[in-house]
Amino acid sequence: MQKRQILDSQQLEITLSRLSQQLIENHDTFQDSVMLGLQPRGVFLAERLKQRIRQMNKTEVPLGYLDATFYRDDFRRRETPLKPNATNVPFIIEDKNVILIDDVLFTGRTVRAALDAMTAFGRPRKVELLILIDRKYSRDLPIEPNYIGKPVDSIFSQRVLVQWKEQGNTEDSIWLMN
Template identity: 70%
Template sequence: MPKRLILDSRLLDITITRLCQQLIENHDTFEQSVILGLQPKGVFLAKHIQSKLQELTGKNVPTGYLDTTFYRDDFRRRETPLLANTTHVPFIIENKKVILIDDVLFTGRSIRAALDAMIAFGRPHKVELLVLIDRKYSRDLPIEPHYVGQHVNTILSQRVLVEWTEKGATENAIWLVDTQDTTG
């Protein structure tokens, strides 16, 4: 599987800092804002965003993790059952500005499921979507992010691989991987 580097560790750090600066512009004191990272992969980005925001502002933005397994529209259509992840939302989101975070936006189905799952914790005042990678031209649903690290043109035979040192990678990096077998 050929791999092409999209963002190395240095550029990824710059991108996360830029995304945090945009959040600071729009959320100011973060008094009414919370972060929800989508399980499983958005959690790592949510932790990086929370940490960088604390470094830049001195504020600890409440952060939780949301599992959408049972809210997915393909939950019962899979041959092998999906395994649920932990949902940890230690705050009420009623009337809060929710910053929903995921690593890669592809079809939009995970985000749709997250919107449904969020309602169990209250009705937010506003929901904004932050993603590291927006896979352009692949959306099945009319969902667009408010904050984007990078737009990437992809085809269906490719996938975006986000590697974190917290998950055992040697360095944080984002790759575009061709999943087609080119050996014939």
């Protein structure tokens, strides 16, 4: 299988640092802001951003893990069954500014399901979307991210592989697979 590296660990560091600064720029002290990492891999990204914001700003941003499996619209329509992951949202999002965080944005269907899943924890004042890799021109739904790590041109048959150190990889790396 052919693969091309989109970001190596050094480039990723730079991108993460920019994304954190953008978040600080828009949310200042994060007084009414919370982060929701999407299961399974968005939570790794969310944890990294939380860490960086803590270092740069001395602020502790509340972070929850959100699993959208039960809210997907392709249940019973896929060939492989969906396996749910744990949801852990230890706060109420009523009237908060929510930052949804995921690693890759493709068709937008996961984000749609996540928007649905989120409402079980209250009515947020505002929702933003942060994405590490934006696969442009592939959306099925009118969903666009507010913060983008890196936009990528790709065709449908390709796949973006995100490898985090937390998953047991030797270093962070992001690939485009053919």
